[in-house]
Amino acid sequence: MDLLAFLNVNELSLGMAKLPMYPLFDTAHYIVSLMALKEQPGAVAVSRRSPLACWFSSMLFCFGGAILSNLMLAEPPVAALSNGGNVLLASLIWYLVFYSPQDLVHRSASLLPIRIVLSGMKEVTRTRKVLAGVVQAQTHYKDAILVMIAVGWAKGAGGGLMSNFEQLIRGVWKPETNELLKMSYPTKVTLMGAVIFSLQQCQYLPLQKHHLMFIYTVFLVVNKTTMMLSASSSWLFSPVEGAVYSVLFAEPSAEPSPASASLAKGPGRTSSSDTCAAPQGEGKAASECQNGAVASDSEGEAAAMSGTRDRNQSQSSGRSKKTD
Incomplete structure (x- = not known):
């Protein structure tokens, strides 16, 4: 892209595209994911009662995207666990987060500066996962943009999309917490990334892949950092999202008018507070x-x-x- 070349970020985007994720960025991804699991209600009790169930749910948090994308493409779901180095690293971090003496690892990673750095590194891995899911779907279904979006979305936000199954392993069943009913920020931003990377892979978006990776990664890191510093759950496109929903999908509100409210109340009908409180003279009489x-x-x-x-x-x- 000429603008990016003019701003001298072409080499930077190429370097970011070639940046290895293992072990530093994967470590940050595992730490942030397992901290989010530990902060859920009842997770600590499960870790004390059944360490095996806690480890299995932790692996779903760490490798849920790869497992879900393999299931969607009729590939072995256990292929996500075939890399012994990643599984060993995730298991080590699981033990340190849940069972370190005096909860030292969790307390240290919960400090705001450290957590911001770890969350930013995790967003870098999110870009790679979304793009990997889109490319993986394109190898099976050429130019099937809907399949590419679905698999890229599943690869990048699989931990959230499989949250109900992970809760079931911990003995919790809350179908009302389904991500499709109320999507969280990671699920929304991953869906947006899956759409733009699918458009780029189908030649509908005039951007090179490494340039788009750079722009999307910078957006993720800046937005996540801003949300953590401001302690807010709203992201950059929240006003646009609310406006589109209110125009296209919201149902017109049918609020009763004051006249209809008085008719519905009925003539001569008083409230409970009126019947309980009588004047002093009337009470005396x-x-x-x-x-x-x-x-x-x-x-x-x-x-x-x-x-x-x-x-x-x-x-x-x-x-x-x-x-x-």
């Missing part, structure tokens, strides 16, 4: 009336009892006269 009613009732009961005694006495005197 009501209490006096109630006391008067109680007094009249007691007087009536006394008169009835005296009348009963008089009748009993008259009956007894009548009986005595008859006997005489």
